[in-house]
Amino acid sequence: MKQAAWGCARERRRILLLRFFKRRLVVAGCLITLLMVILAVLAPLIAPYDIYAIDVAGKLRPPDGEHIFGTDHLGRDIFSRVLFATGISLRVGISSALVTFVCGLLLGLLAGYVRFLDNPIMRVCESLMAIPPILMAIALVAVIGPSVGNVTAALSVVYTPAVARIARASTLAIRETNYIEAVHALGAGKARVILRHILPNAISPVIVQATHICAAAITIEASLSFLGVGVPEPAPSLGSMLFEAKSYIYNSWWMTLYPALFTILNVLGINLFGDGLRDVLDPLSN
Numbered sequence: 001m002k003q004a005a006w007g008c009a010r011e012r013r014r015i016l017l018l019r020f021f022k023r024r025l026v027v028a029g030c031l032i033t034l035l036m037v038i039l040a041v042l043a044p045l046i047a048p049y050d051i052y053a054i055d056v057a058g059k060l061r062p063p064d065g066e067h068i069f070g071t072d073h074l075g076r077d078i079f080s081r082v083l084f085a086t087g088i089s090l091r092v093g094i095s096s097a098l099v100t101f102v103c104g105l106l107l108g109l110l111a112g113y114v115r116f117l118d119n120p121i122m123r124v125c126e127s128l129m130a131i132p133p134i135l136m137a138i139a140l141v142a143v144i145g146p147s148v149g150n151v152t153a154a155l156s157v158v159y160t161p162a163v164a165r166i167a168r169a170s171t172l173a174i175r176e177t178n179y180i181e182a183v184h185a186l187g188a189g190k191a192r193v194i195l196r197h198i199l200p201n202a203i204s205p206v207i208v209q210a211t212h213i214c215a216a217a218i219t220i221e222a223s224l225s226f227l228g229v230g231v232p233e234p235a236p237s238l239g240s241m242l243f244e245a246k247s248y249i250y251n252s253w254w255m256t257l258y259p260a261l262f263t264i265l266n267v268l269g270i271n272l273f274g275d276g277l278r279d280v281l282d283p284l285s286n
Helices: 002-021 024-041 078-113 115-129 133-144 148-175 178-185 190-227 238-248 254-281
Strands: none
Touching: 024 078, 024 254, 078 115, 078 148, 078 190, 078 238, 078 254, 115 148, 133 148, 133 190, 148 190, 178 190, 190 238, 190 254, 238 254
């Protein structure tokens, strides 16, 4: 029996992998995301220059053999700064997605299963969702102060309600099924029902949503840094690099191109990866 079950599990994993990699765009998204992660992790080793080193004599140099992405208005190497800024963006995005996933899933399970908690939890979530994400993030960061950790915390507060709503909807649908009623009839407690029977079946759409939140958090972090309320100087951020480049966009195009390109690649890769997860985890998808 154990060997047969192991064989079925292995076959199911094979089918899921085939479904995941059958779409070329999904494979491209995985490769883009993997490349961005590798560049961010290895940034201290492959960055050719100190990201804080100022060389006024070499400012606004176009891309060449010495500075492959050129230099900015202070003579700093753009390639080195983009690598470290990508690491900060991915750190904020992944951390926000993880915190949002855990908190939103917990709130959604409680709201969907414990009836007297449903109304207060969802009313608070709906109140938070009524505020545009960028405005909410700006307000929170303005209160608690700009830093990588505070930006992550603010984005977690912004996106947790959306995850909670998805988890609640899945929990409500699962709670009314016959097998949950059978588990109750056998005398299982609420904690066991939630953890052993509802959570495994409600977690798939939450995982997919978390990947898209990761991409959205990267975009919002860049927006906050562009507005001056995100990652504080002198730490490099893709958003702050774009802000610095706006005054030189006509005569120093490279200052705008490369931070924008890496922001696009981060968001594009994660969104394509999320689409692949949706196809794997949703049995009704094509």
